[in-house]
Amino acid sequence: MPLDDAVSPLIRTVGLDGMLVSFGDRLSEPANRAAIAFRAALDAQGWEGIEESSSSLVSCYVRFDPLVLAHAVLHARLEELIAAQDWLEAELPHGRMLHRIPTVYGGTSGPQLAEAAAAAGLSEAEALESLSSARVRVTALGFAPGQPYLGELPECWDIPRQQALTPRVPKGALVVAIRQLVLFGVSAPTGWRHVGQTGAELFREGAERPFLLAPGDEVVFPAVSAEALRGMANGGVSSEVLS
Amino acid sequence: MSRVLIVHRAGPALTLQDAGRPGWITYGLSKGGAMDRLSLAEGAALLGQRETLALEMGGMGGLFEAAQDTRIALSGAPMRAKIDGAPVLWHAAHLLPKGAKLDIGPATSGAYGYLHVGGGFDGPEVLGARSAHLTGGLGAAIEAGARLPIGPDRGGETGRKLAVADRFSGGTLRVVESLQTALFPPEQVARFGSEGFTRDGRANRMGVKLNPDGDGYGALGGLSVVSEVISPGDIQMTGDGAPFVLMAECQTTGGYPRLATVIPADLPRIAQAPAGARLAFRFVTIDEALTAEAAYRKHIKDLPRSVQPIVRHPADVPDLLSYKLVSGFSSGDHHDH
Secondary structure: OOOOOOOOEEEEEOOEEEEEOOOOOOHHHHHHHHHHHHHHHHHHOOOOOOEEEEEEEEEEEEEEEEOOHHHHHHHHHHHHHHHHOOOOOOOOOOOEEEEEEEEOOOHOOOHHHHHHHHHHHOHHEEEEEEEEOOOEEEEEOOOOOOOOEOOOOHHHOOOOOOOOOOEEEEEEEEEEEEEEEEOOOOOOEHHHHOEEEEEOOOOOOOOOOOOOOOOOOOOOEOOHOOOOOOOOOHHEEEEEOOO | OOOOEEEEEEOOOOEEEEOOOOOOHHHOOOOOOOHHHHHHHHHHHHHOOEEEEEEEEEEEEEEEEEEOOOOEEEOOOEEEEEEEOOOOOOOEEEEEOOEEEEEEEEEEEOEEEEEEEEOOOOOOEOEOOOEOOOOOOEEEOOOOEEEEEOOOOOOOOOOEEOOOOOOOOEEEEEEEEOOHHHHHHHHHHHHHHHEEEEEEEEEEEEEEEEEEEOOHHHHHHOOOOOOEEEOOOOOEOOOOOOOEOOOOOOOOEEOOEEEEEEEOOHHHHHOOOOOEEEEEEHHHHHHHHHHHHHHHHHHHHHHHHHEEOOOHHHHHHHHHHHHHHOEOOOOOOOOOO
16 A cells, blocks of 8 residues: 555554654655654653654654553643644754765775776766765665765766675675765675765764764765875764754 | 672573563664563563563573572573573472572473563663664674672562463464555455465564465565565565564564564564464454453553462472462572572
8 A cells, every 4th residue: 555645744653652753655756855844843742651763764663661652642632742843844853964974985995986987878977976065864774773874966876786795894884876875884785886985983982973964964974095195083074954 | 788690501592571661763773671571571570670671582592590599580481490400380480599500401292381480680771772683783603611790679579470371373364455465466355364474483573474385475665665664563574475473672664565564462483482382363342452461551550469379388398498489578689508
């Protein structure tokens, strides 16, 4: 049963103790923005019985204690909050961060840059220029703690995943497919093409902000030489609050 | 001197577990924690303390030695356990005297046994919990040679036991419809709630695979649904049509469609189903699930009052050591050999 835009946003239960508000049935910029904005608004309500919230690609999830906050009550409150504004037109919340994560593109640091460029119909130099200047949003985190999905890249990057998995890309690898980037927090196999390498630590145990990235944050991956990256502390990552 | 439990031999799936670390789903980290939450509560009740960090033992225990007199409790999947060669009761609390060897063998039923100590195991707190989350890269499996720190024990009784209903051999699991139930043909949903399943050999802290008696399952939209949040208990249908029940260390989002969700009160039963166990699912309404949840929480709350002294017949007592287990035990360094 695909979501009909006419009835979207849709509220569904997630097990006994969760509800999900979805703003689309496939990833789009407005649906992702709506999910992030709705979650910020929901957190601001401070409803008793809410235990956790999150946003992912197109949805906002809320985990609650169903013995404190009744299903029907929460459902009605969510409907009310949905009706408060057109969430697909919502602005992203304040307090998000912009991160610059220096990246070595191509060569041994991004062995599939040429292949990915060809799939996108670009020269290797054009691909490097495109990826290193794109400002992308953290649409969701998952697979490994703190590991972001980032989008949306220009349309030429709507390239499929590879048929075969790359057995292993290193921690910090930047990979591309379907107009999105993923920055690997751990060494893992992937079907996405490995175009660059960063020194970013996505999860820092004991830090005040243990996760570098949050949903809604924006990221650019400026190009640097391998030698320059080696000389940078903390992978050269710089972060500032977006006003 | 700091209090420790020495690990001389370790089964393949030993980790320290507590109730997990909720609150990090949006960052991609699932709650984790003990596979069988009820076992944590039972161990705490047996030792008369709050839930703390316990040693979770998947399938097999290990050989342990206390560096000081230590109160212990054994909960979860019953395993063959001996203290210095003398068999000891499972679902019970005992005194492990300084230097005594606790030998915990394979599970006789169930999947995860738990070893608790008075004062709880200690360890560094990360994101609000001390449990290992191996999938998330937090903590590590416990191996032979480890010396596990133990927190201060304010003391309490040993020689106590709990009557525990069997949740260690499969059975019926109550499920509620979930966000993607409607993606499945109605006849598949109906069949899911009526046919039998066998727990596959493949299972870990991320999830448990089941094999249906009949055909495989698949959503109408195939595998192209957008990734959505995953909750422990979600029953995901992977490419081969076999259900996979997602557990403590599941990913936080996933694109495989899910047919239903096991209610929290029945997660201990699916966690403890051993390979080959027979299982079935029964759909319940949200109201029925809420009644079950309230009963589950009451059961946990009442556990401390359900603890009984181990009553020994002289004929059952193999040596004086066991008598010592009956007596009160007040402090960690009390030692009257």
